[in-house]
Amino acid sequence: MDALTHTLLAADVQDRGAAVEAYRVTKRFGALTALDDVSMKVEAGSFHCLLGENGAGKSTLVKCLVGYHPPEEGSFMVDGREQAIRSPRDAQRLRIGMVYQHFTLAPGMTVAENLLLARGDLPLRIDWRREKAALATFLASTPFRLDLNARVADLAAGEKQKLEILKQLYLGQRLLILDEPTSVLTPTEADEVLGLLHGMTRDGRLTVMMITHKFREVSAYGDSVTVLRRGKLAGSGRVGELSTQDMAEMMVGSAVSVATAPRRRAADAGRMAGDIRLGVDGLCADNDRGMAAVRELDLVVRAGEIVGIAGVAGNGQKELVEVLLGQRSASGGAVRVDGEAYGATRAELRRHGVFSLPEEPLRNACVPNMSVAENMGLRDFDIAPFSGGWLSLRFLRRGALTRRAKEWIEAFGVRPPDPSAAIENLSGGNVQRAVLARELSGAVRLLIVANPVFGLDFAATEAIHRRLDQARNDGAAILLVSEDLDELLELSDRILVMSEGRIAHQALAGYVDVAEIGRCMAGHGAGGH
Amino acid sequence: MSETTDGLAFGSLALALLGGALRVSTPFLFVSLGECITEKSGRINLGLEGTLVLGAMGGYGIALLTGSPWLGVLAAGLCGVLMGLLHGALCSLPKVNDIAVGIALMLFGTGLAFFLGKPLIQPQAPMLPSVELGAWSDSEQLRSALRINVLLPLGLALAGLLHWGFRSSRWGLALRLVGDNAAAARALGYPVVPIRIGATAAGGFLAGVGGAFLSLYYPGSWNEGLSSGQGLMAVALVIFARWSPLRCALAALLFGAAGALGPALQSQGITAGYYLFNAAPYVLTLALMAASWTPGQTLAGAPGELSFTQR
Numbered sequence: 131m132d133a134l135t136h137t138l139l140a141a142d143v144q145d146r147g148a149a150v151e152a153y154r155v156t157k158r159f160g161a162l163t164a165l166d167d168v169s170m171k172v173e174a175g176s177f178h179c180l181l182g183e184n185g186a187g188k189s190t191l192v193k194c195l196v197g198y199h200p201p202e203e204g205s206f207m208v209d210g211r212e213q214a215i216r217s218p219r220d221a222q223r224l225r226i227g228m229v230y231q232h233f234t235l236a237p238g239m240t241v242a243e244n245l246l247l248a249r250g251d252l253p254l255r256i257d258w259r260r261e262k263a264a265l266a267t268f269l270a271s272t273p274f275r276l277d278l279n280a281r282v283a284d285l286a287a288g289e290k291q292k293l294e295i296l297k298q299l300y301l302g303q304r305l306l307i308l309d310e311p312t313s314v315l316t317p318t319e320a321d322e323v324l325g326l327l328h329g330m331t332r333d334g335r336l337t338v339m340m341i342t343h344k345f346r347e348v349s350a351y352g353d354s355v356t357v358l359r360r361g362k363l364a365g366s367g368r369v370g371e372l373s374t375q376d377m378a379e380m381m382v383g384s385a386v387s388v389a390t391a392p393r394r395r396a397a398d399a400g401r402m403a404g405d406i407r408l409g410v411d412g413l414c415a416d417n418d419r420g421m422a423a424v425r426e427l428d429l430v431v432r433a434g435e436i437v438g439i440a441g442v443a444g445n446g447q448k449e450l451v452e453v454l455l456g457q458r459s460a461s462g463g464a465v466r467v468d469g470e471a472y473g474a475t476r477a478e479l480r481r482h483g484v485f486s487l488p489e490e491p492l493r494n495a496c497v498p499n500m501s502v503a504e505n506m507g508l509r510d511f512d513i514a515p516f517s518g519g520w521l522s523l524r525f526l527r528r529g530a531l532t533r534r535a536k537e538w539i540e541a542f543g544v545r546p547p548d549p550s551a552a553i554e555n556l557s558g559g560n561v562q563r564a565v566l567a568r569e570l571s572g573a574v575r576l577l578i579v580a581n582p583v584f585g586l587d588f589a590a591t592e593a594i595h596r597r598l599d600q601a602r603n604d605g606a607a608i609l610l611v612s613e614d615l616d617e618l619l620e621l622s623d624r625i626l627v628m629s630e631g632r633i634a635h636q637a638l639a640g641y642v643d644v645a646e647i648g649r650c651m652a653g654h655g656a657g658g659h
Numbered sequence: 660m661s662e663t664t665d666g667l668a669f670g671s672l673a674l675a676l677l678g679g680a681l682r683v684s685t686p687f688l689f690v691s692l693g694e695c696i697t698e699k700s701g702r703i704n705l706g707l708e709g710t711l712v713l714g715a716m717g718g719y720g721i722a723l724l725t726g727s728p729w730l731g732v733l734a735a736g737l738c739g740v741l742m743g744l745l746h747g748a749l750c751s752l753p754k755v756n757d758i759a760v761g762i763a764l765m766l767f768g769t770g771l772a773f774f775l776g777k778p779l780i781q782p783q784a785p786m787l788p789s790v791e792l793g794a795w796s797d798s799e800q801l802r803s804a805l806r807i808n809v810l811l812p813l814g815l816a817l818a819g820l821l822h823w824g825f826r827s828s829r830w831g832l833a834l835r836l837v838g839d840n841a842a843a844a845r846a847l848g849y850p851v852v853p854i855r856i857g858a859t860a861a862g863g864f865l866a867g868v869g870g871a872f873l874s875l876y877y878p879g880s881w882n883e884g885l886s887s888g889q890g891l892m893a894v895a896l897v898i899f900a901r902w903s904p905l906r907c908a909l910a911a912l913l914f915g916a917a918g919a920l921g922p923a924l925q926s927q928g929i930t931a932g933y934y935l936f937n938a939a940p941y942v943l944t945l946a947l948m949a950a951s952w953t954p955g956q957t958l959a960g961a962p963g964e965l966s967f968t969q970r
């Protein structure tokens with residue numbers, strides 16, 4: 131009888147979310163103490179949020195917990211018992227799993243293959259009929275829906291994120307750690323994914339620990355929060371008892387205002403805009419697989435205005451930006467800057483003062499293994515005062531590059547403040563700042579920006595939005611492509627909605643009908659249902 | 660010239676091409692299947708030309724010593740395994756580029772084979788047996804076209820096996836994962852480096868066997884001009900075949916036929932442009948490469964970890 135109760139209890143515990151505690155954890159990278167004596171507690175079956183500025187040590191803490199890099203000091207307790215977690219294998223044994231900030235899927239393989247590979251104990255010969263039936267049963271037991279035969283490369287970002295989560299659920303995790311899971315998702319996708327996970331914690335089946343920069347997600351889904359600041363514990367509490375203001379203050383360590391700037395007024399939009407800086411006429415471009423992604427697109431951006439492009443990812447925004455930046459050739463149509471034909475050559479970029487912040491800046495705007503100073507000099511290393519000298523042989527003046535990098539690092543708050551660090555070792559938010567410093571410090575006449583605050587904490591977001599606004603007021607023409615509608619509503623003078631490679635809707639700031647924009651983003655409501 | 664003679668000439672040209680395809684394609688087939696395995700794991704082994712030549716020499720030598728051509732084939736495969744292991748191990752060192760190592764090993768393999776193979780140029784080793792698929796026919800030309808080597812059906816069966824195995828075996832899935840996203844494979848606990856070394860060794864084995872075909876069947880002797888770049892062309896062929904073993908087999912037959920074009924035309928009495936037609940496989944390689952690379956598009960089906968697919 132006793133034994134039976136025991137097994138029943140054990141089975142019961144196995145199907146419940148795990149309770150986890152970190153006790154005085156310290157982690158160093160060389161001279162840098164990324165985590166300093168941090169303790170935190172996550173209750174079984176709760177939805178816990180981990181907050182902090184860029185570089186606060188959030189990713190480092192959860193990577194310690196999943197054994198990715200074990201801490202120097204401190205310990206972890208799972209369900210009240212101390213556990214040594216020295217490798218991902220240990221974490222897996224305790225059924226703790228993590229969804230990383232970047233995708234860890236094999237893009238060339240199918241959903242079913244990715245799931246099966248995650249399980250690990252594959253038979254020598256795989257009976258696909260049986261495995262697929264088993265996978266379908268498993269899928270039915272979760273709230274997520276995916277096509278098992280789809281190739282991962284063909285999935286939308288939201289579906290990839292679902293697959294990452296499914297992979298962990300398939301491994302039977304009791305604690306699921308998510309590192310900024312919604313940074314690659316549209317708000318609708320984010321709400322869907324988080325809502326489903328939230329539902330699973332309500333059943334008590336799962337404990338979720340989520341790193342995020344979005345207070346909206348914290349208040350909508352979180353039960354409790356822990357806040358880190360520069361590697362130290364800055365505070366914790368229950369979501370209902372802490373206001374957004376409290377959490378923001380814990381993050382930055384002083385009183386702040388989190389109220390976002392008021393939306394553009396109609397009067398503001400009616401302000402006389404200047405000459406046409408960017409004119410796009412009947413532009414067509416193909417995507418990587420040779421399919422039409424931008425179809426006969428027309429748009430105009432005038433001096434002194436921000437034109438926002440809204441749309442669900444994958445409707446040609448990426449390709450449009452790539453054509454404008456010279457990363458992709460157009461298959462038709464014309465692009466004009468200041469009325470002149472424009473092919474995004476280096477000379478033209480310089481002559482017209484075109485600057486840009488593409489998405490994924492580490493990949494699209496940086497040379498990862500070059501230093502911060504060198505990356506900051508990519509636009510002008512070949513002209514005075516950064517090159518020159520003797521017989522105009524154009525030697526590089528490293529001193530000048532480093533000096534300027536130091537100024538920009540200071541002005542934009544890049545951390546660590548070391549111009550000689552390889553840019554790939556910076557946290558995501560800091561890469562963003564370093565690139566922004568380069569792109570916003572020149573004489574900007576036309577700025578092309580894609581998802582500029584992707585992965586940034588709120589203070590940095592505010593700062594960048596202020597800078598964009600400033601650039602506009604100084605007379606720059608700005609094309610702002612974003613998946614975050616709130617950001618567009620806040621900054622844009624005009625909003626265009628892009629759907630299937632075309633402009634599906636236009637609205638002036640102040641006359642925006644958000645519901646209509648939503649319908650157009652979903653392809654007139656047809657694609658959304 | 661009348662209609663009938665025209666038809667006859669065309670028929671025998673087609674037969675000669677078919678015979679050529681069946682005869683010449685075997686080394687293409689084996690090398691490309693080997694390269695396919697290696698590239699699926701995320702590495703390129705350009706050294707298979709050297710492996711092919713070394714395998715041809717080693718196979719010929721062992722067949723001569725033991726009197727058994729099959730032991731020769733095995734020895735050729737083992738030479739390939741050693742070359743593959745060498746490539747795999749060198750590329751696993753930090754900051755070593757697989758393409759550069761491949762080029763070095765190509766020169767090393769051919770050089771070593773020429774050096775060790777000096778005494779093998781004169782003596783005659785026992786040859787691999789052939790299968791008469793055309794015994795039913797009384798046309799001598801058809802019979803000779805359908806006289807194939809046992810290695811060819813083995814290679815075709817292997818292509819089918821690989822096609823199945825890449826999808827439906829533990830090894831195949833792990834191999835493709837490692838070649839598609841090494842970081843993900845590492846995170847899931849798959850041993851990336853050993854799998855890649857294993858895949859390169861397996862690829863080497865097949866390339867070595869392809870070499871044994873050259874020295875032990877067709878043309879069937881050991882000399883320094885034995886290979887005419889089949890090992891290199893097979894690498895191009897894998898790209899053209901978009902990393903599918905079945906398409907590799909088809910492409911190998913196509914390349915075989917192209918290689919037979921010059922001799923076939925000559926046997927028809929067309930000697931003008933003989934050297935030009937002999938260049939057909941190379942022209943085909945260039946044309947196919949140009950056709951399969953569309954600028955601005957990523958190559959469908961390419962393993963994500965290959966050094967030339969990384970942008």
Ligand SMILES: Nc1ncnc2c1ncn2[C@@H]1O[C@H](COP(=O)(O)OP(=O)(O)OP(=O)(O)O)[C@@H](O)[C@H]1O
Nearest residue numbers: 159164183184185186187188189190556557558559
């Ligand atoms: N592998 C590493 N080697 C050296 N320093 C590192 C390493 N990983 C992180 N760091 C440093 O540790 C600090 C904390 O980084 P971490 O990635 O935990 O920040 P984060 O809170 O997740 O920030 P973000 O919001 O930008 O993702 C940063 O200063 C970062 O530069």
Ligand SMILES: [Mg+2]
Nearest residue numbers: 188189231557
């Ligand atoms: Mg992080």
